[in-house]
Amino acid sequence: MIGKGKSIAHTGTSIEYGWNQEKDAEIVFSQHLAGTDPQEITEEFKLIQQENARCQKNTLSFILSPTVEDGKSLSKEKLWELSQRFIKEMGLKERQAIAFVHRDKAHTHVHLYVNRIGFDGKAYNDSFIGKRSQLAADNVAKEMGLTTVKEVQLEKELDSLKVRLKIKDIHHKVMESQRPKTLDSYIEAMQKRNVEVIPTINKANRLQGFRLQYEGHNLKASEVHRSMSGGRIMAQLSQNKGISKPKEVGKSVQLMGKTLEMSTNLAMGIAKNIIKKTIKRAIDTGIGY
Structure with missing residues (x-):
C-alpha cells in the first residue's frame, strides 16, 4: 500500500472532491464530526481552525492506495479499519477527520482529510509528512496483511x-x-x-x-x-x-x-x-x- 500526505489550505474544495459521487465516493471513516455534507464538514473544520489563524495550510490531506488486488477485497468495514489504524500511526486520533473511498477506477483508494489544528488550537507538526505517511501506510499494511510498498517495488523490479x-x-x-x-x-x-x-x-x-x-x-x-x-x-x-x-x-x-x-x-x-x-x-x- 502506498501512502501520500501533505498540508493544504483549500479545505472545502478538497472535501468536496472526496465526496464526489461521480467517483462512486462513500464515507468510510469519520471522527469528531457531525456534519452530513461537504459544506457542514468544512464549517466544522473552520470552527477549530479559527483557534490558530497563523497556520495557513491547516488541513492534512492523505491518499491511501492499496494494490489493485488488495483493493478488490477491502470491504467498507476493512477500509474503516485501515483509516483508523493509519490515523493512530500518525498520532491524529484526537482531531477531526473524514475519509472517502473512490472506486471509480480499478485502483481502489482512500482520500483522508484531517484537521491540522487540534482542539487545543495547536497545529500538527507536518515535517517530513510525505515520508511519515508512507512509513505509517507500510505499518498498517503489515498489520492488516496487505501488500507493502517494498513488496510492490520488488515485484516491479522482478517483472522489469x-x-x-x-x-x-x-x-x-x-x-x-x-x-x-x-x-x-x-x-x-x-x-x-x-x-x-x-x-x-x-x-x-x-x-x-x-x-x-x-x-x-x-x-x-x-x-x-x-x-x-x-x-x-x-x-x-x-x-x-x-x-x-x-x-x-x-x-x-x-x-x-x-x-x-x-x-x-x-x-x-x-x-x-x-x-x-x-x-x-x-x-x-x-x-x-
Missing part, C-alpha cells in the same frame, strides 16, 4: 528484470540469425517479435539512441543491457555491412526513407565499439602474436 532478459534474448536472436545491415531492417525484425524500437531524437534533430517498448515496458536500450547501447547496436549493424574501421562510419543514417544525422556521442560510441571488436577479433585469432 524478466522483460529486460526477454528483450535482450530477442535482440541477440535477431542479430545472430538475420544479421541486419541497416537500422530499418533491425527495427522491422524486432517489430516482428513484438519489440518496438523507438529512435530517440534530440533537440538538434539528431539521432542519439533508442528506446525499446515491450509488454507495456518502455526502456532505454542501454537499460535493457549495456551490450545494447545505441553505439553498440549501430556498430554491430555497421560491421554486418562489412565496415571494420571507424573512419568508414558515416555521420548520418537512413531511417524510414530519410537521412538523419547522428549525435556526436552516438557517432563516437559507434567508433569506440568498432575499435573494441576489431581488437578482440585480433586477439581471438592470434593476429600480432
Whole structure:
C-alpha cells in the first residue's frame, strides 16, 4: 500500500472532491464530526481552525492506495479499519477527520482529510509528512496483511528484470540469425517479435539512441543491457555491412526513407565499439602474436 500526505489550505474544495459521487465516493471513516455534507464538514473544520489563524495550510490531506488486488477485497468495514489504524500511526486520533473511498477506477483508494489544528488550537507538526505517511501506510499494511510498498517495488523490479532478459534474448536472436545491415531492417525484425524500437531524437534533430517498448515496458536500450547501447547496436549493424574501421562510419543514417544525422556521442560510441571488436577479433585469432 502506498501512502501520500501533505498540508493544504483549500479545505472545502478538497472535501468536496472526496465526496464526489461521480467517483462512486462513500464515507468510510469519520471522527469528531457531525456534519452530513461537504459544506457542514468544512464549517466544522473552520470552527477549530479559527483557534490558530497563523497556520495557513491547516488541513492534512492523505491518499491511501492499496494494490489493485488488495483493493478488490477491502470491504467498507476493512477500509474503516485501515483509516483508523493509519490515523493512530500518525498520532491524529484526537482531531477531526473524514475519509472517502473512490472506486471509480480499478485502483481502489482512500482520500483522508484531517484537521491540522487540534482542539487545543495547536497545529500538527507536518515535517517530513510525505515520508511519515508512507512509513505509517507500510505499518498498517503489515498489520492488516496487505501488500507493502517494498513488496510492490520488488515485484516491479522482478517483472522489469524478466522483460529486460526477454528483450535482450530477442535482440541477440535477431542479430545472430538475420544479421541486419541497416537500422530499418533491425527495427522491422524486432517489430516482428513484438519489440518496438523507438529512435530517440534530440533537440538538434539528431539521432542519439533508442528506446525499446515491450509488454507495456518502455526502456532505454542501454537499460535493457549495456551490450545494447545505441553505439553498440549501430556498430554491430555497421560491421554486418562489412565496415571494420571507424573512419568508414558515416555521420548520418537512413531511417524510414530519410537521412538523419547522428549525435556526436552516438557517432563516437559507434567508433569506440568498432575499435573494441576489431581488437578482440585480433586477439581471438592470434593476429600480432
